[in-house]
Amino acid sequence: GEDVEQSLFLSVREGDSSVINCTYTDSSSTYLYWYKQEPGAGLQLLTYIFSNMDMKQDQRLTVLLNKKDKHLSLRIADTQTGDSAIYFCAESIGGSARQLTFGSGTQLTVLP
């Protein structure tokens, strides 16, 4: 079955690194995604990783995938106050952007 889990809250100091974790249960997941949602807004696609990759880096964002443990993480370097938002992990089964299954989201608070 499909199930994506995330911790609910994370607080970091401005300038520190943030690490948001996610676990999923469906071993047939093909793509795993990170989305950002600011208050009252839709979801912004941050990055995604194919299941045969271990790591993907995109500017301040680093995604790590441990397929054996079904664990995904998003590291934000030099976290800024503008990074405060809810971050969702999502998995897609099959290719061509099939339906996404989302976690409940992690509320990231960046303290000055």
Added chain:
Amino acid sequence: DAGVTQSPTHLIKTRGQQVTLRCSPKSGHDTVSWYQQALGQGPQFIFQYYEEEERQRGNFPDRFSGHQFPNYSSELNVNALLLGDSALYLCASSLRSGSYEQYFGPGTRLTVT
């Protein structure tokens, strides 16, 4: 290049009424998916439209129906509204082949009283 657009932004309906939400996909995209996001939760997949047909459906009752037009825009219809239908309804667009990205619109906030 316009992103995904949705209308209206907010909507208030009474229990038992019917509602129609609209979505225009990102330019060049041919697939539209609809999600329901209840307060404090992650989005849940309702259904996906491609070539004017419903291709996949999540665990939602038949009160939820949709349509896709030849220009790829889409509508979500909900009949016999319940209080529990109050949520943010998100539309996501993607390209059926060769792309693994789904882009979301700003959503329609539906309140059922």
